[in-house]
Amino acid sequence: MIKRTDICTTVNLLLKSKYPSYKTYGHEVVEGFDKPSFFVNLVPNTISNESVNYKKYSYSIVITYFQDRPNEIDNLNKADEIQALFGYHLKVGDKLLAITDFDYEFVGEYTNILQMSFEMEYMEYNQKQQPETATELNLKVEKR
Numbered sequence: 739m740i741k742r743t744d745i746c747t748t749v750n751l752l753l754k755s756k757y758p759s760y761k762t763y764g765h766e767v768v769e770g771f772d773k774p775s776f777f778v779n780l781v782p783n784t785i786s787n788e789s790v791n792y793k794k795y796s797y798s799i800v801i802t803y804f805q806d807r808p809n810e811i812d813n814l815n816k817a818d819e820i821q822a823l824f825g826y827h828l829k830v831g832d833k834l835l836a837i838t839d840f841d842y843e844f845v846g847e848y849t850n851i852l853q854m855s856f857e858m859e860y861m862e863y864n865q866k867q868q869p870e871t872a873t874e875l876n877l878k879v880e881k882r
Contacts, residue, residue, distance in 0.1 A: 739862060740795075740830055742780055748830045749778050749799055777802040788861065796859045799828075802845070803852040813852040817842045824856055834862045849877050 753776050761775045770876035784796040803816050823875045827834040844850060 739864075740833060740835070740860070742797075744800070744830050745797065745835075746778060746780050747782075748828060749801070752823055752828075753778070753801070753820075756819065771802045771804070773806040775783070775804050777804070783857070791864055793862050793864055794859065795862065796857070798857040800857065801854045801856075803854070805851075808848070808850040810850070813844070813850075816852060817854060820854055828856075828858060833860070 746764075753760070753762055757774075757776075761772050763771055763775060763777050765777065765779050767777070774787065775796065779800045779802075781798040782796075783798055786794050786854065788794045805812060821829055821840050824837055824840070826837055828837055829835075835858050837858050839854050840854070842852060842854040845853045
């Protein structure tokens with residue numbers, strides 16, 4: 739089973755491999771963070787039971803990039819670099835999770851903060867315990 743924390747850890751490690759001097763934060767940090775840095779959030783889109791044994795998960799990975807000073811060229815370069823870094827799949831443990839969509843926008847009071855979003859989907863097999871198999875059958879036949 740893939741844990742949500744495993745997905746976040748994988749994303750943080752990927753960003754750290756490309757940008758070793760940048761810190762990554764979760765949404766619990768609201769002030770006093772270093773710049774340049776990334777904020778990473780995992781947003782559930784859909785968690786649905788596809789059948790008795792399969793569950794479908796769909797998440798958005800939202801990465802917000804805070805620069806030390808506004809620079810549009812740097813923002814656009816980061817969007818391209820991070821899109822290439824993630825590619826088409828995210829390897830979490832021994833599983834490859836499909837990245838289906840990439841999007842970015844500029845947010846904040848002055849619309850100068852880059853926010854990227856990756857959509858990802860995967861299915862998990864939830865094998866239920868098999869019921870016990872009968873090992874003997876008692877049959878009583880009566881004649882009337």
